[in-house]
Amino acid sequence: MRTSVVLLGLSLCLYALAQQTYRAQPTDDVWYYDQAFNPGLTAILRVWGDGQHAVDPTGARPALNFSYSLAKWQLNGVPAGRQYQVISAQITVVQTAPLGYTQQEGEQFPLEARPLTHTGFTEQNWNYNAPGNPEIGATILGASLMTNYRTDAPFAIPIPLDAEAFEPYFNAAVNQNNGELGIGFVSRMDPDGQGGTRFYRFYSRNDAGGRGPVLQIVYRVVGDVTGDGCTDDADLLTVLFNFGTNDAQADLNGDGIVDDADLLTVLFNFGNGC
Ligand SMILES: [Ca+2]
Numbered sequence: 001m002r003t004s005v006v007l008l009g010l011s012l013c014l015y016a017l018a019q020q021t022y023r024a025q026p027t028d029d030v031w032y033y034d035q036a037f038n039p040g041l042t043a044i045l046r047v048w049g050d051g052q053h054a055v056d057p058t059g060a061r062p063a064l065n066f067s068y069s070l071a072k073w074q075l076n077g078v079p080a081g082r083q084y085q086v087i088s089a090q091i092t093v094v095q096t097a098p099l100g101y102t103q104q105e106g107e108q109f110p111l112e113a114r115p116l117t118h119t120g121f122t123e124q125n126w127n128y129n130a131p132g133n134p135e136i137g138a139t140i141l142g143a144s145l146m147t148n149y150r151t152d153a154p155f156a157i158p159i160p161l162d163a164e165a166f167e168p169y170f171n172a173a174v175n176q177n178n179g180e181l182g183i184g185f186v187s188r189m190d191p192d193g194q195g196g197t198r199f200y201r202f203y204s205r206n207d208a209g210g211r212g213p214v215l216q217i218v219y220r221v222v223g224d225v226t227g228d229g230c231t232d233d234a235d236l237l238t239v240l241f242n243f244g245t246n247d248a249q250a251d252l253n254g255d256g257i258v259d260d261a262d263l264l265t266v267l268f269n270f271g272n273g274c
């Protein structure tokens with residue numbers, strides 16, 4: 001009995017170690033619009049589209065019918081040189097009050113998080129007219145939920161990211177971009193529909209109240225069951241010893257069963273991070 005309690009505690013401890021959490025605000029965020037007031041250091045980011053598109057289909061930089069916001073994060077504490085599994089990821093922004101859209105409009109025209117072509121920008125030196133500003137990719141990494149919608153006060157807008165879509169982008173940021181990860185915020189929501197006030201306004205990292213965007217990523221080294229940052233024979237043995245069970249630690253793909261899929265993940269990633 002005592003042994004099993006100790007083992008359970010040890011296993012919970014290892015499980016906690018195996019999954020790691022990154023959570024931070026951006027190092028830089030800017031309002032990408034030609035009429036933007038103080039676009040780099042603004043305390044409020046703004047996003048809108050033309051009702052049909054979230055990104056200008058002509059490829060032009062946002063000038064009239066579109067407004068984008070850009071942010072980038074430094075993934076401190078996530079070492080390069082290994083491949084990671086993204087277990088879950090979410091960006092949370094805080095909508096300012098008063099707002100100009102109904103809950104239904106928010107659901108119809110969500111705030112989207114998309115990849116950027118590069119992260120070579122800073123809010124300190126942001127220049128709308130600079131050549132080669134980041135472009136916003138076609139992939140929608142995540143779309144906002146209006147679960148906290150209210151009209152009497154600012155509210156948090158969660159943007160859950162699709163782990164499968166986000167995982168390669170996260171790994172590229174860690175391993176090929178010095179840990180810098182960029183996100184473009186866009187939406188199809190058209191302000192003209194409500195006399196120019198219907199668009200997303202959310203706090204930037206420059207908000208004095210600390211309500212800027214927060215990126216949270218739960219991840220682990222692919223195939224690393226034991227949580228030592230390396231996929232090796234110890235992970236293989238843990239999967240084999242738990243084969244056919246629902247052991248949460250060894251169930252790498254989280255489908256509720258430790259089976260050949262989890263075994264193959266360890267084998268295909270053998271040596272990862274070691
Ligand atoms: Ca390991």
Ligand SMILES: [Ca+2]
Nearest residue numbers: 251253255257
């Ligand atoms: Ca499994």
